[in-house]
Amino acid sequence: GENVEQHPSTLSVQEGDSAVIKCTYSDSASNYFPWYKQELGKRPQLIIDIRSNVGEKKDQRIAVTLNKTAKHFSLHITETQPEDSAVYFCAASKTGNQFYFGTGTSLTVIP
Amino acid sequence: DAGITQSPRHKVTETGTPVTLRCHQTENHRYMYWYRQDPGHGLRLIHYSYGVKDTDKGEVSDGYSVSRSKTEDFLLTLESATSSQTSVYFCAISPDTGANEQYFGPGTRLTVT
Numbered sequence: 530g531e532n533v534e535q536h537p538s539t540l541s542v543q544e545g546d547s548a549v550i551k552c553t554y555s556d557s558a559s560n561y562f563p564w565y566k567q568e569l570g571k572r573p574q575l576i577i578d579i580r581s582n583v584g585e586k587k588d589q590r591i592a593v594t595l596n597k598t599a600k601h602f603s604l605h606i607t608e609t610q611p612e613d614s615a616v617y618f619c620a621a622s623k624t625g626n627q628f629y630f631g632t633g634t635s636l637t638v639i640p
Numbered sequence: 641d642a643g644i645t646q647s648p649r650h651k652v653t654e655t656g657t658p659v660t661l662r663c664h665q666t667e668n669h670r671y672m673y674w675y676r677q678d679p680g681h682g683l684r685l686i687h688y689s690y691g692v693k694d695t696d697k698g699e700v701s702d703g704y705s706v707s708r709s710k711t712e713d714f715l716l717t718l719e720s721a722t723s724s725q726t727s728v729y730f731c732a733i734s735p736d737t738g739a740n741e742q743y744f745g746p747g748t749r750l751t752v753t
Binding site for chain 1: 680682683684698744746
């Protein structure tokens with residue numbers, strides 16, 4: 530099956546700085562890569578996703594990049610704010626319904 | 641939030657007892673999933689369903705069974721609960737194939753003593 534690795538496991542940044550979280554995957558057939566944000570005690574919420582036919586996608590302060598050759602994808606958050614503090618999960622999937630998740634990154638934005 | 645509810649939201653049970661968790665959706669989505677979330681492991685797929693009476697195993701299916709008799713309901717059963725099954729269980733739904741957005745329910749915190 531697919532293996533998704535996520536780094537770092539914890540990340541602290543000053544408010545206003547950028548944060549980058551990286552994931553690698555093993556199955557070259559994976560074609561969908563979502564990112565989820567999970568606040569303490571809450572459900573994971575989809576914040577952005579990218580498909581294998583696209584190299585980059587942006588949504589306001591959040592962007593995701595995908596390098597299919599190297600089999601890695603990254604989440605970039607610019608101008609971080611305290612409300613960005615949460616656990617972020619990457620995932621990889623291919624048609625066939627199995628989603629494989631990374632182990633999460635706990636992001637703390639220091640005011 | 642997508643129309644997904646889970647019941648119960650919290651449960652404490654004893655080792656060896658059967659437990660059933662329910663996921664209910666009002667979105668008429670075809671695909672439904674059960675995950676467990678444990679510290680250091682992220683979210684791991686237990687079972688999923690791609691239609692009424694159509695289910696398949698995920699990566700951590702041992703000790704769990706599922707049933708889907710209606711589009712809107714997906715049940716997860718622990719036949720004989722063990723302490724290793726203490727976890728937070730999330731249901732998720734997806735409108736089409738695995739290459740589409742997946743939305744999570746609020747979760748069920750299960751403690752097996």
